[in-house]
Amino acid sequence: MPTPVTRWMKRALPHSLFGRSLLIIVMPLILVQVISTYVFYDRHWFTMTKRLAGGVAGDIGLVIDQRAALGNDQAWQRTFYTVQVDTELVVYFRKAEILPNRPEEDLFGSLDDIFRDALRERVRRPFQVDWPTTEERDITVHVQLADGVLNAVVPRQRLYSSTTYIFILWMVGSSLLLFAVAAGFMRNQVRPIRRLAQAADSFGKGRDLPDFHLSGATEVRRAGAAFIEMRERIRRHVQQRTDMLSGVSHDLRTPLTRMKLQLAMLGPSPEVDDLRTDVTEMERMIEGYLAFARGEGGETxxxxxxxxxxxxxxxxxxxxxxxxxxxxxxxxxxxxxxxxxxxxxxxxxxxxxxxxxxxxxxxxxxxxxxxxxxxxxxxxxxxxxxxxxxxxxxxxxxxxxxxxxxxxxxxxxxxxxxxxxxxxxxxxxxxxxxxxxxxxxxx
Ligand SMILES: Nc1ncnc2c1ncn2[C@@H]1O[C@H](COP(=O)(O)OP(=O)(O)OP(=O)(O)O)[C@@H](O)[C@H]1O
Ligand SMILES: [Mg+2]
Incomplete structure (x- = not known):
């Protein structure tokens, strides 16, 4: 009993053997990819990003603590320079400034959340994060201190793990390669089956496929061999029938001709006339048989x-x-x-x-x-x-x-x-x- 689902599947899934076997290969491939991508994001990416964000937030926290410890402005300038060399963060300070009152926007999903959590934990002061709108630009963090605002420009690579893209690229790339190889192999497996179907089709139409030969997997070869044998049997059978039909018809002609001669020598009477009609009839039937037999002859x-x-x-x-x-x-x-x-x-x-x-x-x-x-x-x-x-x-x-x-x-x-x-x-x-x-x- 076909349910709507099975009916839909029958219609939607590929109908050719090639399409179906590719699907059998592709389905598990996609499933594996989905699962591994999920696991990757859930574990690896999350942990990595958390650590990176923690590192950046820790550096900013360290700069702030250092500033409080140093106290004078000259020492500050040197610190900024060292910070830039050692941590890749560009830090500068705007005196007497106050962070504008800006609602927190939630634009960048999980990375944004992770980074904010890390800042909250390590900086422990009011802050704002400017996410760049274009790909190349860096991220800017503004932190409100007692006497002004500290800005830290964070290069992207300190927050983003580039292995993410490389991992996905490898995964997609290698499966595409696998898919191409599988498609090539599959095509070679399906071709002999298609050729067998063609041969059977043209034999059914009374045409011959002279270049049909056995190829492909064992089962396909067996089917091909069985087909060739069947074709020969049918040909022999038809030939036998035709030969017999024309043989019988031909052999009957001679006695019929004799009968006609004998009838001609008999005198005219109603019985003889009837016999003559019957003999003529039989002759016509035999001619018909012969024509029928000829129609099946070995014409190509x-x-x-x-x-x-x-x-x-x-x-x-x-x-x-x-x-x-x-x-x-x-x-x-x-x-x-x-x-x-x-x-x-x-x-x-x-x-x-x-x-x-x-x-x-x-x-x-x-x-x-x-x-x-x-x-x-x-x-x-x-x-x-x-x-x-x-x-x-x-x-x-x-x-x-x-x-x-x-x-x-x-x-x-x-x-x-x-x-x-x-x-x-x-x-x-x-x-x-x-x-x-x-x-x-x-x-
Ligand atoms: N075009 C037609 N119009 C009307 N009846 C037809 C037509 N074609 C065939 N028939 C009928 O079908 C019968 C069988 O036709 P069929 O051609 O097999 O034999 P036939 O014409 O009688 O003999 P022959 O073997 O010489 O062709 C005919 O006897 C006739 O009754
Ligand atoms: Mg006719």
Whole structure:
């Protein structure tokens, strides 16, 4: 039972094997980073900053205490100089000044808090801190003394620990590197699977992938080997069936011809006439079988311009007195078994011409599907019989009407050929009034 969460996950997570395996690598990587960053900030950064702030605050406190101990101004000047050399703090004193009354702003988050705490603890006098607004500038601390204000300019590096950035840089950098290496390896693992899928797909469409070879991990190789074996078995099976069909049909022709000769020598009588009709019928059926068997023969697909092939079919039909309108706007090139495909389309056109007066062929490409429609203005086929007419030797009229005489293999062969190309065909109502045969092929 899919819950909304699992449904969302199915939709949001990557669908390809490559994407999924990358996710499997990336998820723990990110988790580790988050955890270590958290631990780092919580422990290392906090402790470091506290110590640094304590050091600076202690230095300022020391200067203030020294001043109180020295008492005279000359000694002061020297002290300021020594302080600057030894602690990097620039200290100066503004006599008789009073700190302006300024509300404490809480701008800089935890570093600010830590520094203020340290100052409060070590300086023990009213103070104000000026945080620089730009990156390069230093921090200024103002401390209110009894006779004026002491300013201390603190260089940034005395408060900020630069290892923070280096740590994060290393972490992100190394995981990016790891990710790139993993992506490269993964791609190589997925490629053979993709190739196998392609090979299976083109075999299903009746095309061959001559450069398919076994590669990749053991399991993928096994699947590939199983696929090749299956492909051979199917080929052998089809070949066997075709050979048998054409063999039987061929062998039956000889006795049939003999029977026809013997019938010709018999005198005219109703029984002989019936026999003759039956023999003719059998002959036609055998011809049909042979045509069917040929349709499955070992023809290999070649890239064919659909318009040229359809033009030929239309020309042939025209010679037999069937007017055909062909509409094909763009050039469509497809891998086709030309003979089988021409026969299949001709069967549809022949049906349309036999049952209707005019025939329309339309070919269009729709995305990765090529659609060929054969319409006529004949009586059509009732919806409930549109599946049955594909059965071998099934004919609608019931009677063996010599006028529309056929064996009932035309549609069977046609659909077989289209399926052999990885496509299919269906029957429908035509807007022209008769039947619409709709052929769909993978482009
Ligand atoms: N365009 C069509 N309009 C109406 N009925 C059709 C049409 N095409 C086929 N049919 C019906 O479907 C049946 C089967 O067609 P199919 O092409 O398989 O055999 P056939 O035309 O009778 O013989 P053949 O083997 O010579 O083609 C036909 O006998 C006919 O009844
Ligand atoms: Mg037919």
């Amino acid at each position: 697909p070649v890239p064919t311009e659909l318009k040229d092939l359809l033009d030929e079919v239309v020309a042939t039909a025209g010679r037999e007195g069937v007017p055909v309108d062909l509409e094909i706007r763009e050039p469509i090139k497809l891998p086709l078994k030309p003979q089988a495909f021409r026969r299949a389309i001709s069967n549809l056109v022949a049906n349309a011409g036999k049952f209707g007066k005019r025939v329309w062929i339309t070919a269009t490409r729709r995305g990765d599907v090529v659609e060929i429609l054969v319409d006529d203005d004949g009586p059509g086929i009732p919806a409930e019989q549109r599946e049955e007419v594909f059965r071998p030797f099934f004919r609608l009229e019931g009677s063996r009407n010599p006028e529309t005489g056929g064996v009932g293999l035309g549609l069977t062969i046609a659909r077989d050929v289209f399926r052999g190309h990885g496509g299919d065909m269906t029957l429908d109502d035509s807007p022209r009034g008769g039947l619409r045969a709709c052929v769909r092929l993978p482009a």
